[in-house]
Amino acid sequence: MNPLLSQFLAEAADLLTSVDEGLLQLERTPGDPELVNEVFRAAHTFKGSSGLFDFPELTRLTHAAEDLLDQVRGGALALDSGMTDDLLAAFDLIRGWLAHVTANECLPDTAGADAATLITRLRAPIGGEPAPAEAATAPVARPRQVAPDWLGSFDEEWLAETATWLRTTSATLRFARYLPDSGCFFRAEDPLHLIRQVPALERLVAIPPDEWPDPADYDEYACLVSFVFAARAAGGEIDYLFRYVNDQLEWADLDGDAIQRYLAGETEAPAPVPVAETGYAEVEDPDLVADARSLLTAALRCLALNPTGDVHLAAIAHAVTSAAHALGDPVEIVEPNDVVTLTATTTRLLGDTPPPEDAVPIAAPMPMAEHAPVDRGRADDPGGQVGSRILKVDQEKVDHLMELVGELNVAKNGLTFLAQAAEEEFGSRALSRRIKDQYSGMHRIAEELQAAVMDVRMLPLSVAFSRFPRLVRDLSRRLGKTIELVMEGEDTMADKDVIEALADPLVHLVRNSLDHGIEPSDERVSAGKAPTARITLAAVADGDAVIVEISDDGRGVDPDRVKRKAYEKGLITEEELETLTDADAVDLVFRPGFSTADQVSDLSGRGVGMDAVRASVEKLGGSVTMKSQFGRGTSTRLRLPLSMAVTQVMVVSVAGQRFGIPVDLVVETVRVPADELNRVLHQDVVVLRGEVVPVVDLARALDMPWDAANGTDRKILIVNVNGQRVGLLVEQFHREVDVILKPMEGLLAYADEFSGTALLGDGLVLLVLNMKEVLGLAARVA
Numbered sequence: 001m002n003p004l005l006s007q008f009l010a011e012a013a014d015l016l017t018s019v020d021e022g023l024l025q026l027e028r029t030p031g032d033p034e035l036v037n038e039v040f041r042a043a044h045t046f047k048g049s050s051g052l053f054d055f056p057e058l059t060r061l062t063h064a065a066e067d068l069l070d071q072v073r074g075g076a077l078a079l080d081s082g083m084t085d086d087l088l089a090a091f092d093l094i095r096g097w098l099a100h101v102t103a104n105e106c107l108p109d110t111a112g113a114d115a116a117t118l119i120t121r122l123r124a125p126i127g128g129e130p131a132p133a134e135a136a137t138a139p140v141a142r143p144r145q146v147a148p149d150w151l152g153s154f155d156e157e158w159l160a161e162t163a164t165w166l167r168t169t170s171a172t173l174r175f176a177r178y179l180p181d182s183g184c185f186f187r188a189e190d191p192l193h194l195i196r197q198v199p200a201l202e203r204l205v206a207i208p209p210d211e212w213p214d215p216a217d218y219d220e221y222a223c224l225v226s227f228v229f230a231a232r233a234a235g236g237e238i239d240y241l242f243r244y245v246n247d248q249l250e251w252a253d254l255d256g257d258a259i260q261r262y263l264a265g266e267t268e269a270p271a272p273v274p275v276a277e278t279g280y281a282e283v284e285d286p287d288l289v290a291d292a293r294s295l296l297t298a299a300l301r302c303l304a305l306n307p308t309g310d311v312h313l314a315a316i317a318h319a320v321t322s323a324a325h326a327l328g329d330p331v332e333i334v335e336p337n338d339v340v341t342l343t344a345t346t347t348r349l350l351g352d353t354p355p356p357e358d359a360v361p362i363a364a365p366m367p368m369a370e371h372a373p374v375d376r377g378r379a380d381d382p383g384g385q386v387g388s389r390i391l392k393v394d395q396e397k398v399d400h401l402m403e404l405v406g407e408l409n410v411a412k413n414g415l416t417f418l419a420q421a422a423e424e425e426f427g428s429r430a431l432s433r434r435i436k437d438q439y440s441g442m443h444r445i446a447e448e449l450q451a452a453v454m455d456v457r458m459l460p461l462s463v464a465f466s467r468f469p470r471l472v473r474d475l476s477r478r479l480g481k482t483i484e485l486v487m488e489g490e491d492t493m494a495d496k497d498v499i500e501a502l503a504d505p506l507v508h509l510v511r512n513s514l515d516h517g518i519e520p521s522d523e524r525v526s527a528g529k530a531p532t533a534r535i536t537l538a539a540v541a542d543g544d545a546v547i548v549e550i551s552d553d554g555r556g557v558d559p560d561r562v563k564r565k566a567y568e569k570g571l572i573t574e575e576e577l578e579t580l581t582d583a584d585a586v587d588l589v590f591r592p593g594f595s596t597a598d599q600v601s602d603l604s605g606r607g608v609g610m611d612a613v614r615a616s617v618e619k620l621g622g623s624v625t626m627k628s629q630f631g632r633g634t635s636t637r638l639r640l641p642l643s644m645a646v647t648q649v650m651v652v653s654v655a656g657q658r659f660g661i662p663v664d665l666v667v668e669t670v671r672v673p674a675d676e677l678n679r680v681l682h683q684d685v686v687v688l689r690g691e692v693v694p695v696v697d698l699a700r701a702l703d704m705p706w707d708a709a710n711g712t713d714r715k716i717l718i719v720n721v722n723g724q725r726v727g728l729l730v731e732q733f734h735r736e737v738d739v740i741l742k743p744m745e746g747l748l749a750y751a752d753e754f755s756g757t758a759l760l761g762d763g764l765v766l767l768v769l770n771m772k773e774v775l776g777l778a779a780r781v782a
Helices: 001-029 033-050 056-073 081-104 111-126 134-137 149-153 156-168 189-197 235-241 256-263 288-303 312-328 340-350 396-426 429-457 467-481 496-517 521-525 560-568 575-577 581-592 610-619 747-749 771-781
Strands: 173-178 201-207 226-231 249-254 458-460 483-488 493-495 533-542 543-553 623-629 633-641 644-655 658-663 667-672 676-681 681-688 691-697 716-722 724-729 734-740 756-761 765-769
Touching: 001 033, 001 081, 033 111, 056 081, 056 111, 111 765, 134 681, 149 226, 149 249, 156 256, 173 189, 173 644, 189 226, 189 575, 226 483, 235 249, 249 676, 256 734, 312 681, 396 429, 396 467, 429 458, 458 496, 467 483, 467 496, 467 575, 493 623, 496 533, 496 543, 496 610, 521 658, 560 581, 581 610, 581 623, 610 747, 633 756, 644 765, 667 681, 681 716, 691 771, 716 734, 716 771
Parallel strands: 483 533, 658 765, 691 724
Antiparallel strands: 173 226, 173 249, 201 226, 458 493, 533 543, 543 633, 623 633, 644 658, 644 734, 667 716, 676 681, 681 691, 716 724, 756 765
């Protein structure tokens, strides 16, 4: 993909997010001028960037949205919910287009038809289709019947033949001069590419500069060539092709008589050109004036900070000229390489605006080149570095770095096996100690490196929360409910993989609260509640985990209705219907196939929501709990690990095979005499500190041939799964290790009792157990 297009797509995501957030805030606080300006600027920046590429439908749609926002900004229109809907729909469509561009580097075939409808809706409040975007944003050179001076760049013989041919018809020919700016390449402009696209091109002449610079002063990144051409294309086609650089284009529509008069040396006084057509009209837009003044101040500072003349003075001269035109003062810089002239002109144009403190005085002579350069790199200089120190890195590079950290952990863990071999196989305790010392040093470095990479991967929960203001707004309007969304703890950090995987469960829970939990306003008022309901999204860090809670003040869960629905669907027995507590009844909503909705809609009622939430969260190594008070509201809490990249596991073995169990599930390890292991109702149990804990034979659950030796102590690993303490009977305890967990693939992808694999330091593969599925297997075996 074109690097420029790739950069545009990355920046477009941020701009579209800014537009969405700004529109939603404007709907809550209409008329806020700062918000309107912020949204308008984001849309304007996006439109300008999109113009660098051949996406005309995208530019037209964005321009229609920009025109509507401009009317709102000027006070001519008040933004209402209907306009907000149209604007959001337009930027949603653009977001979909950009996804297609990411995959195919072009807009979809239906872009024109899709855009037409939205453009009509966006322009309806401002009186229908206005003048084209290009006419509103930049001056357009109009055709003339007077031959310009640069017509002499063409061959006279060809001009004579053309004039003779044109005089036999009523046709005209378009002659144009294109003067690319010297710094055009830095604005992603390609003059040669534009010239090659001129339709119906008749003649093209490349004009070199009057004098080429010396080789020592030659700048290969500066465009010094201009072009003149003749084409049979319509003026509108030429205007459209050069729409983004039309201030660099001059063209004349000439017939045979006009060319003949030029060749005969006859001159005509040209009609006065209106000021608006020169591009030098005074601009009343306060934002544009502010931008021009900022440009002048930046130019003056650049001149001040480069007293040796180590700057592109021609580029600064062009910037000063452009700013002067925007301010209504069509000054031209006669000496573009004169620092004194540039500084004086810039200061005059700024008027009452104070220049920077480090500006060069107007009367100061230009410093000589042999003077010592200014030190602009000192860390203690407050005027040294200005701007962001944030470095944007491709996600794949960070993922690769994380994989290398995992490989380093595997190599580090191998040292312990090497130390053990040195002592047991070669009988060298001294070598074993030296290897362990090296291990300690490498372990410290690996942990610091891992923490640093993990810190790079950490993102705030606001990334996951950002979609919900829009979701709540759209669904509440659709359902006819008045809902306020409150977000807390958006700055809480978590690994990017956790945040990405959290998106779907959160959407399920918020949609469930909107559809099931929140009552209509009249029902809330009848129940003595405020007509506006509240949904709260909150996040907080808890050690090595992050807790996300979704709560509402709606009708809550009716435990009796839940139990009755579960019984009707065959999810619980009649005995459970009578004995289940209210808390256990609330937990039934996570059963597969359960739903209390009486009607199926596109929002809910199919029974595939809450069980999918629990499955997704548990796949991440987290847990879900729900609390509800009937008539008061519901709260759902998700507890997730801070990171999924590196997992700490406890290694145990059974039947000679090693398995890993996530450390956050491990409560303790115990050894109990064989005679203290009892059996109650076909279930082995052990009493620990007065608590009866069920014991599962791990070998039997996994169908592995192993029996504990008679008379030996039983090794039991106590784990906590979904709030229940369970003991695992194992053969041997080993140590804890940090591993990079890889998902199960190939023939073993179906084995749900394993959550993944990891490579140990001795080169063996460790199977990491999915404890929920293992306990389910044990229950079926029993």
